[in-house]
Amino acid sequence: MAVGTLDTFPKLLMHHAHARGARPAIREKDLGIWQTWTWKRFADEVRALACGLAAEGFKRGEHLAIVGDNRPRIYAAVCAAQCLGGIPVPLYQDAQASEVVFPIQNAEIRFAIVEDQEQVDKLLEILPQCPTLRRIFYDDSRGLRHYTQPQLSSYEKLLQKVDGAFIDAEIDKGSGSDTAAMFFTSGTTGVPKGVVLTHHALIDRARAVAEMEKLTDRDVVLAFMPPAWIGQNIFSYAQPLVAGYCICCPESAETVVTDMREIAPSYYFAPPRVFEALLTQVSVRMEDAGAFKRWLYRTFMGVAKRVGTRILEGKEVPLLDRVLYNLGDLSVYGPLRNVLGMSKVRIAYTGGEAIGPDLFTFYRSLGINLKQLYGSTETSVFVCVQPDGQVKSDTVGPAVPGVELKFTPARELLIRSPGLFKEYYKNPQATAEAKDAEGWFHTGDAGYIDPDGHVKIIDRAKDVGQLADGTLFAPKYLENKLKFFPYIKEAVAFGDRRERVCVFLNIDMDAVSNWAEKRNLAYSGYTDLAQQDAVYQLVGECVEQVNADLARDSELANSQVHRFLILHKELDADDEELTRTRKVRRRFIGEKYGSLVEALYNNQQAVHVEAKVRYEDGRTGMFSADLKIRDAKTFAPAAAKHAA
Amino acid sequence: MILSVENVSLSFGGVRALQDVSFDVKEHEVRAIIGPNGAGKSSMLNVLNGVYHPQKGKIRFRDKEFTDMDSHEAAALGIARTFQNIALFKGMTVLDNIMTGRNLKMRCNFLQQAVWFGPAKREEMAHRRAAEEIIDFLEIQHVRKTPVGRLPYGLQKRVELGRALAAEPTLLLLDEPMAGMNLEEKQDMCRFVLDVNDHYGTTIVLIEHDMGVVMDISDRVVVLDYGRKIADGVPEEIKNNKAVIDAYLGVAH
Numbered sequence: 001m002a003v004g005t006l007d008t009f010p011k012l013l014m015h016h017a018h019a020r021g022a023r024p025a026i027r028e029k030d031l032g033i034w035q036t037w038t039w040k041r042f043a044d045e046v047r048a049l050a051c052g053l054a055a056e057g058f059k060r061g062e063h064l065a066i067v068g069d070n071r072p073r074i075y076a077a078v079c080a081a082q083c084l085g086g087i088p089v090p091l092y093q094d095a096q097a098s099e100v101v102f103p104i105q106n107a108e109i110r111f112a113i114v115e116d117q118e119q120v121d122k123l124l125e126i127l128p129q130c131p132t133l134r135r136i137f138y139d140d141s142r143g144l145r146h147y148t149q150p151q152l153s154s155y156e157k158l159l160q161k162v163d164g165a166f167i168d169a170e171i172d173k174g175s176g177s178d179t180a181a182m183f184f185t186s187g188t189t190g191v192p193k194g195v196v197l198t199h200h201a202l203i204d205r206a207r208a209v210a211e212m213e214k215l216t217d218r219d220v221v222l223a224f225m226p227p228a229w230i231g232q233n234i235f236s237y238a239q240p241l242v243a244g245y246c247i248c249c250p251e252s253a254e255t256v257v258t259d260m261r262e263i264a265p266s267y268y269f270a271p272p273r274v275f276e277a278l279l280t281q282v283s284v285r286m287e288d289a290g291a292f293k294r295w296l297y298r299t300f301m302g303v304a305k306r307v308g309t310r311i312l313e314g315k316e317v318p319l320l321d322r323v324l325y326n327l328g329d330l331s332v333y334g335p336l337r338n339v340l341g342m343s344k345v346r347i348a349y350t351g352g353e354a355i356g357p358d359l360f361t362f363y364r365s366l367g368i369n370l371k372q373l374y375g376s377t378e379t380s381v382f383v384c385v386q387p388d389g390q391v392k393s394d395t396v397g398p399a400v401p402g403v404e405l406k407f408t409p410a411r412e413l414l415i416r417s418p419g420l421f422k423e424y425y426k427n428p429q430a431t432a433e434a435k436d437a438e439g440w441f442h443t444g445d446a447g448y449i450d451p452d453g454h455v456k457i458i459d460r461a462k463d464v465g466q467l468a469d470g471t472l473f474a475p476k477y478l479e480n481k482l483k484f485f486p487y488i489k490e491a492v493a494f495g496d497r498r499e500r501v502c503v504f505l506n507i508d509m510d511a512v513s514n515w516a517e518k519r520n521l522a523y524s525g526y527t528d529l530a531q532q533d534a535v536y537q538l539v540g541e542c543v544e545q546v547n548a549d550l551a552r553d554s555e556l557a558n559s560q561v562h563r564f565l566i567l568h569k570e571l572d573a574d575d576e577e578l579t580r581t582r583k584v585r586r587r588f589i590g591e592k593y594g595s596l597v598e599a600l601y602n603n604q605q606a607v608h609v610e611a612k613v614r615y616e617d618g619r620t621g622m623f624s625a626d627l628k629i630r631d632a633k634t635f636a637p638a639a640a641k642h643a644a
Numbered sequence: 645m646i647l648s649v650e651n652v653s654l655s656f657g658g659v660r661a662l663q664d665v666s667f668d669v670k671e672h673e674v675r676a677i678i679g680p681n682g683a684g685k686s687s688m689l690n691v692l693n694g695v696y697h698p699q700k701g702k703i704r705f706r707d708k709e710f711t712d713m714d715s716h717e718a719a720a721l722g723i724a725r726t727f728q729n730i731a732l733f734k735g736m737t738v739l740d741n742i743m744t745g746r747n748l749k750m751r752c753n754f755l756q757q758a759v760w761f762g763p764a765k766r767e768e769m770a771h772r773r774a775a776e777e778i779i780d781f782l783e784i785q786h787v788r789k790t791p792v793g794r795l796p797y798g799l800q801k802r803v804e805l806g807r808a809l810a811a812e813p814t815l816l817l818l819d820e821p822m823a824g825m826n827l828e829e830k831q832d833m834c835r836f837v838l839d840v841n842d843h844y845g846t847t848i849v850l851i852e853h854d855m856g857v858v859m860d861i862s863d864r865v866v867v868l869d870y871g872r873k874i875a876d877g878v879p880e881e882i883k884n885n886k887a888v889i890d891a892y893l894g895v896a897h
Contacts, residue, residue: 030738030777032788143839144780254786 007176008199010046010083012241015170017043017584020217020244026072029251029259037072039244045073045159047167049080052158053111054166056135060085060173063107063182065121065133067091067100068115070223070249073139073155073349075237078115082180082199083171089182090228090581093118097125104130106426113155115139123562124149138547177201182425183230183377185561194425195377196228205380205419206238211349212385215267217244222265222341224256229581230377231352237353238380259338260341268348272355273582275370276483278340278605282593283486285515287309289603300328301365308333308365313389333366342368349373349385353583354457354476356484357393364391372396374455378434378441380419395454405455412461413447414440463586465496471558473501475586478559485542486511490571490578492559492589500562502600504589505539506530506570514537527625530566534628539566543632550635557637563600564632567593568609568625596627605629645704646671646815647692647848652701654687659688662698663871669815674848675839676858679868680880680891685851686728688868690818692849693725694718703817719748724813726804729819730852734793738784738803741792742775745810777808781843782836798829805836809844816840818850822857830854834861859883867891 006012016025021040028035037045060296064081066088068074078088089107091100093558098120103109108125110132113118118137124147128134136627138144139155170535180199184192210213223236236247250259286297307321317325337343348359351373369388374396375381378528383405386397398404416439421432435441446464447457458464458474465473474492478501482491489508495501507530517531523529547560571577577589590597599607610624648668662684667841669675677685690696692703697712704710704719712723724745732741735764749790752764782802787795792803801821808816821837822830838861840846852858858865859879867875867882869891875882882888 031773031780032785033776142843250782251785258786258789564764 007203008082008174008178009079009180009238009241010169010171010174013039013046013079016241016244019460021398023217023244024246025240026075028248028249029070029255029262034248034250034262038612042072042076044162045076046079046083047164049076049155049158050083050167050170051162052160053080053086054084055168056111056158059110061086061087061116061179062111063089063109063113063284065089065091065100065107066114066227067093067112067119068139068227069093070227070232070236070247071115072249074115074227075247078181078237079115080308082174083167085170086173086176087179087182087183090233091184094226094635095122095580096574097122101126101129104133107182108132110136111132113137114139116236117143120144120152124151126543127151129370144162148241161399176201176203176283176304177623179422181233183228183233185377193427193430196422196425197377197380198422201380202234202238202572203420204402205244205382205417206234206242208402209382209385210239210243214240214268215239215243215245216435217246219243219245219267220263220280220344220345221247221267221269222250222256222260222263223247223599224250224253224260226580227271229272230381231269231271234381235267257341261339264341266342266344266346268342268345268350270350271352271581272350272359273353274479275350275355275359279359280486280508280511282336282340284511287514291480296489297332300324300332303328304333304365308367309361312364312367312369312390313355315487317495320340329367337366337368342503344598348369350379351375351396353582355393356480358484359392374457376443379415379443380421382419383415383417384575386454387570390452390454392452392454395450395452395456397455406451407448408442410461411446411448411458412587413443413445413455413457413466415443416440418638420457439459467495467501467558468497468499469558471532472556472572473559474556477556478503478546478550478561479584481546482542482561483522485540485545487515488542490584492571492584492586494586494590494600495559500602501559502563502597503543503561504567504593504596505564507535507539507566509570522547526569526570531625532630533628536566536628539564540630540632547632547634561632563602563629565607565627565629567596568611568623568627598630647849648704648707649688649692650702650704652688652691652698652703654684654691654696656699660871662691662868665716665868665871666701667873667876669847669849669868670863672750672841672845672847673863674837674850675851676859676862676865677849677851677868678853678858678865680853682870684871685867685890686819686867687871689725689849689851691818692718693723693817697756712892720809722812722814723817723818724808724811725816726801726808726819726821727821728823730797730800730804731790732800732804732807735791737789737791738795738806739788741774741803742778742806743771745807746771746774749761764795775810778809781839782806798825798832801825801829801833802836805833805840809840809846813846816848816850817872818852820851820853822852822854830857837861849897 006015016039022038024036025039025042026037065078066085067108081088089103091103112123123136136151137153137155141154176199178199179196180202182194182196184194219233225232240247246264250256303324307317307325310317311325345368348368348370371386371391374384382400383403384396385400406414420441445457445463446456446459446461450456459476463475467473473495478493479491482488487508488505489504492504493501509526543561543564550556550560573580577582595609607627609627612620646669650666652665653663675687678724679685691698694713694715702709702711752767756764779788822833824841834857864878865882867888874886874887876890
């Protein structure tokens with residue numbers, strides 16, 4: 001049977017087990033060695049697991065909670081549930097116990113497959129609130145031998161016997177219109193919602209982009225983001241099953257950089273913050289290098305900045321520059337790509353959030369084919385993708401084949417695509433709000449289509465505001481500009497309906513502590529370092545550079561940053577200041593630190609803060625500090641000068 | 645009973661480091677030795693693994709009785725230890741350091757090693773696997789190939805524990821495993837010590853200054869003061885023992 005007619009993931013898996021049974025499907029680094037699961041092995045595991053689940057009483061249409069990091073068995077669990085017509089619900093492995101309660105209650109989940117003791121503890125803790133939860137299967141038994149809870153059992157025990165005929169029949173019963181998976185949205189606002197996606201939606205989108213990018217079974221992907229995130233799931237489950245390529249699971253979260261270098265993936269997807277973190281690492285290490293290497297790096301990065309992207313796109317470049325770029329490739333870019341583990345990257349995507357243009361061109365100028373994509377959980381990710389040769393730093397590209405786009409008068413982007421979600425689980429009201437009668441999905445993102453037919457997203461529709469004088473205020477745009485500096489980790493901009501813009505900043509502890517060490521600045525911790533005058537000076541210069549940039553843009557000249565302060569703590573998802581995918585929750589922060597915002601607008605030079613902090617183990621404590629506030633130099637709009 | 649110490653006395657010239665100390669260690673327990681500075685704790689540990697030879701007394705390990713033993717004998721019997729001031733090979737990687745802990749288990753001779761292919765290679769693979777299991781157990785995969793000298797102190801301590809574990813000891817002696825650590829590192833280390841005890845079934849004798857740690861993780865505690873045993877019992881008893889409180893807080897003369 002042709003791949004194109006296979007309409008569910010289990011059918012695709014059986015096809016690959018047959019067509020390329022000996023090719024690698026999943027690799028996992030375990031005990032220091034990359035261990036390979038072939039497609040045949042993967043399919044065998046899935047079939048055995050599905051039989052085990054069925055024997056335990058797992059029924060068609062039932063939900064299965066899956067909690068764990070990227071592991072072959074976690075993906076096997078996803079597929080096993082689908083074999084039986086069940087619905088896998090991957091949950092974030094770093095979520096707190098309380099955050100897992102809602103999905104389990106909402107979907108009345110009876111069965112869970114989890115990675116290890118950490119996740120078992122989490123589920124046992126919430127058992128009283130989740131009476132439906134009946135069985136918890138764990139993969140790694142370490143530390144669990146004294147657990148006697150009747151709900152617990154090992155994953156291993158599910159693999160006892162395989163009834164081939166039964167499982168083949170079950171797989172055949174599935175059809176493309178069945179629900180394939182449910183993802184809970186990170187919930188920047190209010191309660192999380194379960195997004196219901198069908199096999200058809202996920203497979204259609206995965207296939208459209210696989211064809212566009214000519215993915216083959218020779219491609220390799222490193223799976224290092226949470227599997228509960230649709231972005232990871234598409235790249236490490238849906239697309240490999242469509243294209244037959246191999247995914248690699250790193251040894252642990254701390255080893256991703258090394259593992260990436262060893263695997264050298266050909267297809268890569270990461271949200272902007274990962275690219276940001278990598279660049280910061282590179283900058284820090286370059287600062288530590290000797291004078292000659294620093295000179296070499298500076299010189300050739302200058303060349304790359306000037307002509308790198310043009311060369312990548314195959315455009316015309318003066319001969320001398322081409323020679324210089326080739327020299328740079330030998331001495332700087334090549335080795336740098338190698339260190340980043342990107343020497344074999346054929347296609348790299350970023351998405352999930354807007355990326356700073358400077359950051360974006362940095363990677364492209366190194367010769368890495370980094371492109372942007374646009375999409376969300378509700379759209380099975382792929383809505384817009386930049387095709388090769390049409391890459392721009394400030395757009396997300398044209399619509400992928402099959403997607404229709406339009407804009408409301410308020411500039412909100414609407415989408416109609418085969419990849420759209422079926423509904424929000426048990427939430428018809430939210431479904432009706434997001435998806436209208438004609439099937440248009442309201443994204444909540446504001447933007448427009450540029451002359452080349454590319455979609456340009458400015459911000460969340462509800463976040464795009466106006467300053468008191470009526471000029472445009474796009475907070476995320478400002479924040480991204482600030483965050484490009486290695487010293488600034490997070491920024492939160494305020495200014496909607498105010499006469500000027502002020503920001504909260506988080507310094508990047510790695511970069512700033514390294515900088516401080518070089519200058520013999522003593523400090524005791526984050527808060528102490530953040531409040532040093534020299535650090536304010538350093539960060540102030542970054543803010544002023546952003547202001548100088550903004551002054552050149554006639555639309556945004558008024559949103560220059562007038563005052564800023566450095567927060568006493570790093571914004572943290574555990575304190576609900578960031579979402580689990582690390583987007584700042586601007587409104588929440590504005591309310592939580594209301595007194596600081598007021599102080600910014602009151603011309604105070606310092607402000608006292610007392611705050612409750614939550615530690616990783618869930619305890620809370622009180623904390624107080626005095627925060628300095630500084631003015632930043634602003635510039636007169638220089639549009640005229642720029643034009644001259 | 646895995647180990648018993650009977651009336652051991654040790655002196656260096658006029659300094660009487662241990663005087664007539666007796667205690668025992670049961671199979672599978674975590675046994676702590678505590679006491680103020682200079683009480684003779686480290687000397688006791690050094691006697692147990694044959695670094696010092698006591699002038700008087702006997703040590704019984706399993707069914708064998710010793711008046712003294714050599715350190716290599718102790719190692720061969722399955723006694724491994726860590727040191728108060730880390731004794732790792734600073735220039736070697738974490739993996740190589742842990743591999744050195746398997747030294748006594750290597751059977752290939754010089755010639756086989758020189759040829760490498762065949763038995764020596766198979767042996768190395770088996771030992772590498774054992775070392776990797778320990779790396780996995782102690783969660784130090786991310787520094788596997790990092791030279792030990794570049795690691796922070798807390799991690800070095802963990803690597804040293806790893807090297808001791810590599811010998812697959814039946815009795816593990818830990819000399820102040822948590823000294824100089826911050827709270828988080830101490831908690832991690834406590835967890836690893838308990839995990840080792842539970843997972844590998846290793847009997848553990850440890851010296852520690854942090855009373856919180858000792859009371860939390862040990863099954864029984866021996867208290868030494870000026871080379872003499874002043875108390876022996878479960879943590880609850882030790883906490884309320886008058887002699888112990890006096891030794892730690894001092895008494896009015």
